[in-house]
Amino acid sequence: MTRLEPTPATRDHLLTPGVVLAATGGLVLVVVAAALVQVHRGFLDLEVYAFGARTLLDGGHLYAADDPATGLPFTYPPFAALLMAGLALLPLPVSAALWAATGVLALALVVHVVRPDLAPWAVLGVCVAALALEPVRETLTFGQVNLLLMALVVVDLLGPRRRWSGALVGLAAAVKLTPLVFVVLLLGTGRWADAARAVAAVVGAGVVGALVAPRSSWDYWTSVLADPERPGSPAFATNQSVSGVLARALGGPAPTLLWLVVAGTVSLGVLALGCAWWRRGDPALGVGLAAVAMLLASPISWSHHWVWALPVALVLLERGPRWAAAGWAAVFVLAPFWLLPHRDDAEYAWSPAQQVVGSAYVVAGLLLAAGAALALGLARPARPPSPSADD
Template sequence: MRRRGYVPVLVVVVVAAVVAGAVAWAGVPPRLHLHGGFVDLSVYRYGGRLVLDGLPLYDTRDPATNLRFTYPPFAAVLMTPLALLPFWLVTALWTAASTAALAGVIALAGRSLTGWQVALLTAGALALEPVWQNLTFGQINLFLMAALLVDLMRPERRWSGVLVGIAAGVKLTPLVFVVLLVLIGRRAAAGRALLAFAATVAAGFVFAPGSARAYWTEDLFTAGRVGPPEMAHNQSVFGALARLLDGVPPNLMWLAVAGPLALAFVVLGAVRWRRGDRLLGAGLGALAMLLASPVSWSHHWVWAVPVGLALWTCSRTASVLWFAVFASRLFVWQPWGQRREYGWDPVEHVPGNAYLLAALALGVWAALRLRRHSLSGAAGPSGSTTVSRARR
């Protein structure tokens, strides 16, 4: 990786993000947070305050948003520093750090890119709906994606796997990557991930014992606690089934559909990873995570960025089509909200499940590509997938 130019570019990106975050916060009245103005960041901060005050995490709602904290107790422990700062500063710093994490992901994806190329691609990525939704809501997904990619692109490192376990402690769905690590032969990294995850669970019991007991025995199994599953923004298998059936699908049906699909994507990702394309392999593992989760809000799909960059090295047409889906926000081109998704006709279900269908199409494309020819000559050295190779 050429590091020349990274420091000044990173400074520019971070300063711009701080200003953007501060301006965005100033323009959103606190009572309108529910409409997207750092609503999730407000809930994170509230969760951190509850931990500091020794109060239950899941019994009350954030006064600014009327939403509950829904992540594991360890996530709330991590959010305690946010409760000590004024909200305007939290939004500015969070936006800056999220933007820096996005730039870091792009730098990992394109290891021969210059600093200014990373900056330009970062700016372009802001046009993708999952990315700008992540920033406006103040979501944590960009941080988790960056942490996971660090481990998955270099699992031979001494402490690889630890970040996967920590990410799973914040949001359970990254546990899918433990399976991926096992399938690619990195069992030591998978073991470290499980140990790190267990440590996060223990930390939750240490700092918020009552809330930890409630979460792991009751709240964990209440999927509806995070919002209506039929909403168009839920681009998961569970959400699609809810919209198709005009009601919450039976768990057995969901597992029968989502389980094999997620497993197929993990296996496919492992094959791609073993054949040299670590970036797309990790991306397919991430898609398995999004398919398997009962709720995958559109801002969870920030993995569209590294997946699209990985596709660029294989097929520019596929990459452009992929990015077009995530820039167009197709899933809200038809009536949505207040259960209007239950009234969709068959045609409306196609754009209404755009992210899910794009992922399934990618899976089919990747499987057919593997079947047609070997990737050994096209993927390049293990772990060195870059955006720039397509230009050679």
Template sequence: MRKSSRRVVLAARGRRARSRAPSGVYPARVQAPRASRGRIRGRAWWLPLAALVVAGAVAGVVTAARGEVFGGFQDLLVYQYAGGALLDGRSPYAHDDPASGLPFTYPPFAAVLMAPLALLPGWLAASLWTGASVGALSGSVVLVRRALGRTSPAGLVVLLTVAALALEPVWQNLTFGQVNLLLMLAVLVDLLGPERRLSGVALGIAAGVKLTPLVLVVLLAVAGQRAAATRAALTFAATVAIGILAVPGAAAYWADGLLAPGRVGPPALAHNQSVYGALTRMLDSGPPTLLWLLVAGPLAAAVVLVAAAWWRRGDRALGTCLGAVAMLLASPVAWSHHWVWAVPVALVLWERHRWAAVAWAAVFVTRPIVWPPWGAGRELDWGAQEHVVGNAYVVAALALAAWAGCGQVARSTMVAQRRQVD
């Protein structure tokens, strides 16, 4: 009887301990028996193999089609041009890429990383780049699910990766040969991976390739991760120094190209799903810099504060996604293929409100941003309804931020009421 009573008391204590765990903080799993752990280790090799098979299949299909449905690997051609210019001792900013007709608009450090691509024939570069991008997508799925306290069987990872290919930002990345999926993985490794001595370095490198991840450095600092934020900032500074030393014309980029959003394309184009893009379409001639800063700055700051609150609460997955949303809203140019962060957001929403996750994913699958007339300046003639539909990614992001902010307010109110009762 005594042993039975003791077991009942211990079980009750365990239930009370679990019930006290704050929402978003997941209790440690019970360690599997040795035999089960052996089976898990035996199956672990299936995950990278499955990701490799999916990546190879997608790479073969996209490369065979040459991405010509929408992209033609234009951005990958620019990367190869920039790398080739650097290897030849020329400035990648002096001329546009003759193959795509597009300029190289990334920081100088990006040209250093792109140099090996210039040594590959086009078909091989496209195959490897596409395969690496799909592999990065699979890795991102695994990291987000792990942060949510979920396991990632190989079959499920393959299924989710294939499903994510239906989202417009993802397939646009593949057909254009864009770098965003690789950068997203680098950011997630730092923000969702275990704390380690080099935490922040991958984020700093990502910011050196594309400046917008600097917003996530701010998120780390506000969330109390000052060591990782410092390492990220120092790493970014190192990428700037490397670019200045290694890339001809680097000074011109920092002096002239940095604050010229029109250099990367027409900011009024429907595919520019940022606050700046939305304001440009509303105001015809484009917003003054001051107006953009007055709107985008406080908005991004508010989203970062909400993201940091969720992070401190223990929900790093949602906090990271909100930080990425702030990054996209604040950027003067956030092309639709920059919105690959729609995939992690969908995974996070699925754990809370499945219909919200479905609605969120539907926005990025159905591509409403091109439902109104677009191109050749036709966005400047949109009416009120067309602005709502044509800015769908921005609207969805604002709705997500509002939901997350209301969740924090509700939780703070509930905690305050409990303290008064106590």
């Protein structure tokens, strides 16, 4: 019997988002089972989210006390606690399972948007392989929000242009302020209306938060936000940002002016590269570089915040030399800072070589930027800009 090859129409059907997400069903079930098994060790960040949501629903002050179960504070704006209100109503095993499943679906969506040429089972394979990346693995086991925020940004910036484009970037920034970097990316690439919608979403979310929790909102914007050590010590090994590098090298938190000069200069340079690559016709690389700029600039970029390593790896695998993609992925699989002393301020005793190894994600980000700058200089002239809805 002759085997029938799929027609082009069939291939198009296979690449629809619904089929791609359905193909991840098996992986979702695996993650849900893992979540249920792992609850005994505690989904620390998920518990803190639930604590913040319960405090908000009870009319309490979000920042007056730490979560009694974990000893950790709630560090996000009141609007974020409002969005997480459902977590306060569910038992931990149920919320952990649903949260993990949602994170994996967000991961699949990111893979599909960045690489729409991949068939559904290839998307599934990439999602399985991504579990080897330390940021993805830690995000899932801590119950972090990183994958969901990344999906919002990727869909908004790299998905089809819509009337509400920019709003999802604003929503991500309303939950966690660091995605505001992508508003600058929109401005730098001429998408003024999208940037305006993003800012409007952030402001609107802030107003909602102030109406729901006025005292907590006031304290967040006037004092909590300005406390760089509230999330934890900037010198801890997993803080893979310029601030972390400076704190470990100097033996304590860097002076604010020094941090602003160093982090600002480095991050603005990387962000400018992202804008340049976007204008040259490679928005996926542009978004990846903007994400690296965001992570370098943030006072605290815990290793699990670097889930952006996955879309960058996909871009490198498609466009760059294979060795570059393999080297990039290897850094985030190995996470070598975990092999160094990292308890009780042991980072302050690191040797110069350990400082480099212990800042592996920062070094990888800087090497990516250097390679992107070199390739930009060697690249062919930019494509003519496509018509924009902002024109």
